[in-house]
Amino acid sequence: MNGADTAFVLICAALVMFMTPGLGLFYGSMVRSKNVLATIMQSFIIVGLVSVLWAVAGYTLAFGKDIGGVIGNLDFLFLNGVGMTAGPYSDTIPHLAFMIFQCMFAVITPALITGAFAERMKFGGFLVFTTLWLFIVYAPMAHWVWGKGWMAQMGALDFAGGAVVHMSSAAAALAATVVMGKRKGYGRMAFIPHNLPMTVLGAAILWFGWFGFNAGSALAADGFAANAFVTTHLAAAAAALSWIFMEWRHSGKPTTLGAASGAVAGLVAITPGAGFVTAMPAILIGLVGGVLCFSAVLLKGKLGYDDSLDVVGVHGVGGTWGAIATGLFASINKAQGLFYGNPSQLWIQLASVAATWAFCFVASLVLFKLVDATIGLRASDEEEDRGLDLSQHNETGYQA
Amino acid sequence: MNGADTAFVLICAALVMFMTPGLGLFYGSMVRSKNVLATIMQSFIIVGLVSVLWAVAGYTLAFGKDIGGVIGNLDFLFLNGVGMTAGPYSDTIPHLAFMIFQCMFAVITPALITGAFAERMKFGGFLVFTTLWLFIVYAPMAHWVWGKGWMAQMGALDFAGGAVVHMSSAAAALAATVVMGKRKGYGRMAFIPHNLPMTVLGAAILWFGWFGFNAGSALAADGFAANAFVTTHLAAAAAALSWIFMEWRHSGKPTTLGAASGAVAGLVAITPGAGFVTAMPAILIGLVGGVLCFSAVLLKGKLGYDDSLDVVGVHGVGGTWGAIATGLFASINKAQGLFYGNPSQLWIQLASVAATWAFCFVASLVLFKLVDATIGLRASDEEEDRGLDLSQHNETGYQA
Amino acid sequence: MNGADTAFVLICAALVMFMTPGLGLFYGSMVRSKNVLATIMQSFIIVGLVSVLWAVAGYTLAFGKDIGGVIGNLDFLFLNGVGMTAGPYSDTIPHLAFMIFQCMFAVITPALITGAFAERMKFGGFLVFTTLWLFIVYAPMAHWVWGKGWMAQMGALDFAGGAVVHMSSAAAALAATVVMGKRKGYGRMAFIPHNLPMTVLGAAILWFGWFGFNAGSALAADGFAANAFVTTHLAAAAAALSWIFMEWRHSGKPTTLGAASGAVAGLVAITPGAGFVTAMPAILIGLVGGVLCFSAVLLKGKLGYDDSLDVVGVHGVGGTWGAIATGLFASINKAQGLFYGNPSQLWIQLASVAATWAFCFVASLVLFKLVDATIGLRASDEEEDRGLDLSQHNETGYQA
Amino acid sequence: MKKVEIITRTFKLDDVKAALSEIGIKGMTVSEVKGFGRQGGHKEVYRGAEYQVDFVVKVKVEVVVEDSVVPDVIKAATTAARTGQVGDGKIFVVPVEEVVRIRTGETGDAAV
């Protein structure tokens, strides 16, 4: 046990917790004002819902003793045996600190999905879907990668959640657009963010919290953490720049929304490799991440599917690029990528990317269909017209 | 002296400081827009006012050497002798770090009260009341519980301020409603929050800061802190859920305001026991806390007193429940509650609850009456109509 | 290497990073709503732009091995040799942690300038100016004071950036107003902050982050850091009070904007001396800082130059007062000011103040003229009328 | 048909609406406006700069009714909105030549 590591991980956990309501503000700012609360609410209540589910059973499924590479056993059900002393995943911090740090990751991941079905989801269906998804998609994914499951065993590198967090949520987002269809008027009416200063606030909270996310994933206050902190920051910075330069070229002017979106894209892209690459490759990962995600978002317009807030374009594309880039640029400790003489790492990364997308997309599709067929996913036309704030929550966001 | 503990407590102090302006946004968002600044201002300027008063004399009254169990002596007047080395309350952190951590508690407590008299208080009267209240109510309370005063001596458990922070401010809030009466039009006009996204932002900042509040109260970066961090998070999560489920049953739909209110209620409820109970009881404390506070807020409507932003319903009821629950569920180190074979702890808790309410209510009532009779508490009818932003501060919150 | 110090500095770096978007919100809230995004964007994109430039060449110019007291050498170009082990500026934290902590200072400094030319600057010109200014003004200043350059050698005290951050940006701000002239309608139309709750949020984020800024500058989690934390908080608190009391006297009522402005003024004023003075002098520095900055802001109205958001009045005056006050009140370790028997420190401080203003003003003036003559600084009349959000970024901040 | 425009204090809106409902008015349209008049405005101060704001927030209620109902509307609105202080506002009556209910295409009296 080490006080410095404990202090560091606990503060990092607080930072990561702050991200999810921050994500709510980020997402909520980009919908029309009649849906602002419903959108924020989804992220906010996920902090409540998933945290409790995680303590009850999620943690043990993800981090209980490995069963065949597939899932954790039930040793830690109801946090039984998760105490103030060190646990199996770190010698230097209390087991409870590790558990709660991981809890914050389990919280934000399903919250990311909500961007895809924003402005048309029923609140009840959303709660049920999220509950199922946590146990059936997230917990296994976390186990495979961080809980000594098969992906870890095969050597896949995912420092802070390119697969577990970003690809998994993006695959679910894609499934959502398939099952739920477009918002009323999509392609015909203007869907314009209603409060961009709040978007920047949300992005700032995300960026701030992401230091906890990535540097905290070192689970220790050391040079490794410092490196992850630096790569995180530089990739975000670089992607904010490359996104707005793409915009500048494409439509004549750089935008604030573009800068915020680019920063998030960079943060996503560096997540899988934050602790494995050094600063200059991190800048490159960010630059390319900004370009790729911007292009993917543009492409969405052409493909015509309605991923309301670009979960696939940002988290899917950014996370995938980051996982591959880790296979190219990893150079720290035993993690070595293609450019450092280890081509096999790239193949492992590609395999883990493919498996993640396939599993998460199919499983999410099934869950969405299931909920749709039972209690229903989509708000009625009339509810969508009035806005979800009134129709789902009897509230309105702003009063004159 | 220990660097890890010092780092932890300093960062926690920063987190707690952030809570008070966050509370200002939380409160300010819930009033009508013509009072948004006046409401935010009360919290913000309290950070200024109380911090200076604390350094000058508040700290020594609360934490100076004990005089008869009642008050601290004047050894630390003007922070004399409070230096960079360890002080009497912790061997591992600088005395200055302990002092400033406590300062943030002294700051937020009177800020909590402002929710009760929002939309009708004169700024001058508010400043004078707050000054008096800090010295006459808060400093003694802090001394009794944390400064080795009589409540500590009798063995009352209050980890991070159920009595010192929440019951004390709620008792003052109750006194405020008695002395000041209702807002103009209360019960006849609609009093609707004017900016609920800001409410969620405020609640998020509170939740984030509360990790500093509760985990920081361990004064060390260890397993004890990790446990307090976990119980804090889980209770907030559980109460957000139970509050919205109550709403769902009661009026057909869960609300965003309810989720935010529930989270705060859970944070309040776990505060006295955060370091003494384990994770599963924390979930229970949160669940029950959400139900009780929701019910208390409903009841207010029926009792007809005008506690504008439900300080009594949330902090009074939540803090009281938390203090009692600590007497039931405490199970860590020497703290043992009824369910762990120590019924006497419950009696001690009940006694401290009763004493806190009685002392703080009566003392606050006297102070409010005093200020009312001298410089005045309540804005004139015309000022209330125009809004306090213009009438107290010559400003308006928003321009088109 | 020391884990506690590393944890502390990394978290502090995250706090300082959060300040710059917070500054964007602070500034953006005070302009008219048609310019809110353009103003926020300048701060936000600086995080991107300057971070990358810093990693590439800024850091080495500031902190490379000293060349004649004037500039750093190119040893650390592209962060070459800046790694996970300790570097030349601290034995207890990774070199990368020191680099990124300093990066956040390099980021916020040019962002401070943007307040001066708000509501009339072209985005392209702004990017070019900022790039040049970082290398030609900021990097040398940082080197002279913190990189073992001539100011450090002569014994000037600047704990966290009175000269490097605040005077330098204020001198640039003054140069901006000289080169760019007033906003259209200045003095004739009303320039009223469009969203004061957001101003308070911005100020709260700044205050919160400033703990990282000042306490983090101790580069260690010890009593020295605790002292800097305390002085920072108390000076901000005192200045918020003294600013509103000045307002009360001057125009009959205290304002929320005044409280927020005062807090920032106090934070600026304590920055150079935070680690060198004790708590009571810090309160005095804050009280005087609030009065001086308020008076300077009033004076602006009379002098008739258009420093849109009072960069000179707050950062220039506050930073200068702080540097002088350090020469008066310094009393910790080897730092001793006039009142502690060392009058020569005051002369050194005055010399460093004069040199900083002279160098930064002249260099900034040249850079502004250069950019003005080449790609242009000022938006056209028509662009200014439509608002910079539309004319520079094709966006609008708020939708009904 | 006439359009009666009632410009008055915001916090009187509910009372005016109730008074009109009472005399059988089934529809009205409301907008937020700013008024300039004898009532005068207020001072605002930002970092020491004082601004005189001449406009006061008011509400405008528009009701289209048959000619015969106009006096009742004026009476009801006047009674409901009056405080007796400067700034109570004005009522204007404007002729309306045609009325159409979009939903049904009905015109004239049937449409209001």
Add this chain to the structure above:
Amino acid sequence: MKKVEIITRTFKLDDVKAALSEIGIKGMTVSEVKGFGRQGGHKEVYRGAEYQVDFVVKVKVEVVVEDSVVPDVIKAATTAARTGQVGDGKIFVVPVEEVVRIRTGETGDAAV
């Protein structure tokens, strides 16, 4: 000259604008209003307190046109704005005695 005031649902604004453009209308002025009518309002709940909100957000389009164009405007707007549900709104026609284009000082038909 007449002023045609069209009060209808917000999300129909684009359709109405398009329909009017189609018949050659070159200018119009739009404001956000709140309507009270048969459509009824909705309930809002804040911390358990229920409020009945009677007003519904609507949009008001004002078009000043020559007398002869009025029927076309009514027809175009009615068609574009109709959903058939209660709350589609109203059209009012008000006489206009003079029109001036500020830029040129032109008056009458030349000014619209």
Add this chain to the structure above:
Amino acid sequence: MKKVEIITRTFKLDDVKAALSEIGIKGMTVSEVKGFGRQGGHKEVYRGAEYQVDFVVKVKVEVVVEDSVVPDVIKAATTAARTGQVGDGKIFVVPVEEVVRIRTGETGDAAV
């Protein structure tokens, strides 16, 4: 009595108000509107999606005055609001049949 409606650029409001005050106008009512006209709108871009926004923010000033004052109002407003660029706006004059001051119940000329 007539109601003169002046629709013009937002930043001209202060000038128009001053010009009207100068000719003795004691009251007016202002609302924020969006105009569609020859001036055209602007492009907005959000994550690569381009939207043409046709509406421009304008301000509408309504002044009710005696018939005889109308020409003066038109002249004052035109002069104050004119920039000469497309988009300066319009003035419409509408008949008013009755005016009531709510505070006193006064009607007609005494009420404005």
